[in-house]
Amino acid sequence: MCVDKTDLQYLKEAVPCPFCGGVNLTTTWWAGDDGEFTAIACMSCKAEAPAAVWNNRADTELFDFVKTFKDNLSELPAFLKQG
Numbered sequence: 583m584c585v586d587k588t589d590l591q592y593l594k595e596a597v598p599c600p601f602c603g604g605v606n607l608t609t610t611w612w613a614g615d616d617g618e619f620t621a622i623a624c625m626s627c628k629a630e631a632p633a634a635v636w637n638n639r640a641d642t643e644l645f646d647f648v649k650t651f652k653d654n655l656s657e658l659p660a661f662l663k664q665g
């Protein structure tokens with residue numbers, strides 16, 4: 583698992599939770615057979631995923647849409663600007 587980013591960098595790049603749309607995210611640690619690694623956790627619905635894959639979406643069209651909005655923060659509704 584790639585660990586070249588800091589927790590803060592992961593959080594800064596993280597798109598909203600794929601399950602509840604929540605933007606109140608934090609980092610946590612997962613321990614697996616291949617060692618420990620950073621995971622992103624949603625504070626709203628408790629969903630977690632390894633930080634390296636948190637931004638992955640099976641629906642790439644929707645993902646591009648979300649990413650575009652994140653890159654244009656001035657166009658975001660106020661509730662999405664938090665976090």
Ligand SMILES: [Zn+2]
Nearest residue numbers: 599602624627
């Ligand atoms: Zn969530």
